[in-house]
Amino acid sequence: MSIDVQHITKRFGDFVALDDVSVTIPSGGLTALLGPSGGGKSTLLRVIAGLESADAGSVHIEGTDATRLAPQKRNVGFVFQHYAVFKHLTVARNVAFGLEVRKVPRAQVRQKVHELLELVHLSQFADRMPSQLSGGQRQRMALARALAVEPSVLLLDEPFGALDAKVRKELRDWLRRLHDEVHVTTVFVTHDQEEALEVADEIVVVNGGRVEQVGTPDELYDAPANDFVMGFLGEVTSLGGRVLRPHDVELETGPGRDAAREAIVTRVLRIGFETRVLAETVQGEQVTVVMTRTHARTLELVEGMTVWLSAAPGAVSVAAPTGAAGGSDERDPAVPLAV
């Protein structure tokens, strides 16, 4: 195991950022720490890097106890959300920094910097100042700088968070390809579930200072440990005390199945290729159903119509949180989530 974090607790004053967190991250993989803002994922990354010291617990990197090791001695590469460029140094000298600190001979530094700039497609910008680069280019430079010292692990803190959507997507694909080329153990923090599902080999879901679930993107999507993980990875609705995906709700115009619940259609929205139906069951539950437009047309749905709702066979569902607590308000099925 490349990174082994055991029973880490970290407090900032009264706020518990990490609450007895244990997680192991395998060698050579690309792992995402996924969770909402303020959930502790960045703190966990910074504890691994040694930029933050934990109040309790231990960190092992490649088998060595790094708990009390200074960040300089951990041999980790760290990439920051806002690039953390050395503004007064050229792109090439930014990348060379770690090698110069290690007193690597000059010719070797030049060779290595050249290779890395090639790798991140910045060769023609070697003599520019960072201020002359775009955000995406700066982040690639920061990545090359972190890789220059051949770190045993590469840690990225919301690396694409400050970039616009298009560049973000490009860099995400590029990071995946880069990782397949370089094979360094990589951990990146993100609050974007799509980014995590698309890029990572393994996802660690962190929320409220705790690890909610660890697994591959498929495992998390198909077998979420609880309603939080399910809700964080995609849109959910609730039906009969179960939380499930809106496209896993079957809607019929007549009472057929035993478990079907009677409901009144309150709204029909057509968004692109899909139709989103909001309905209220006789028990007062607000349910969102998503179906194809063709299917909606054959059912001839109109507002005020009575329908019967049931979970599709084989649908993934978890128990709904009891009571109003549990932080489920932002996933209130009555409110259609942004598409």
Add this chain to the structure above:
Amino acid sequence: MTAAVAAPGAARRCRSRGSRSTLTRGSGVALGLSLTWFSVLVLLPLAAVVAAAAAGGWSRYASVLGNDQTWAAIRLTVTQSLGVTALNVVVGTAIAWVLVRDHFWGKRLLDVIIDVPFALPTIVAGLVLLSLYGPRSPIGVNLAFTRYAVFGALAFVTLPFIVRTVQPVLEELDADAEEAAASLGAGRFTILRRIVLPALAPAITAGAALSFARAISEYGSLVLLSGSKPFQTEVVSVRMLTFVESGNEGAAAALASVMLAIALAVIVVLDIVQRRVARRG
């Protein structure tokens, strides 16, 4: 990658900037007003002094500078000012660092007190120094009529300059860059030298220029404690006042223009040093 392709054009635009004026009518008027104000307030009086000094010709300069007492005053003023400025570069930066980066009891109070030497009327500062380091010193340290008195007084009044110029820059400094350097293996000293100092260099230089300028012009705070003994503790401003009082305004103007040249030279040198440090990293 598209972003990479777009950049050379942007750089070309950057390079062409600065060659052509960007003045609109409004900013043109503003520039005119500020230049007029600046001329009335600064340039014309300076020109008048230089003209008055030049009226006496080279022989006046030669006689003023050839005077051993005047020469001693210039030497004392410049060396003490440079010394005090060098001290401030170190101590002022350190105080600013402590005020921004550390948390301790009484920090707010210290932050306010830093400005006191700057806010005090200089003669009051002189009185304060005299009462503590004068002949009747309660702590038994008598600096009166020595060069230490000049140095101490200059250090006292110039202390806030570098603190106040460095402090805001340090507050805005991106801690990320230091953390990045640390994770790349740089020790604290290397981070300070290669990451922090280049970022602070412009502020330190600006503060040093202010500090030096104030030091060579200081009068009130040191005149009481130093005693202005010729050849020993007499500074240029005192010497100049003597010239003016004895009706020798031409000599005063000559001395003034010499000090002007020294001040300009020091500011230019500081700027060169700053550019070096900021680029080196």
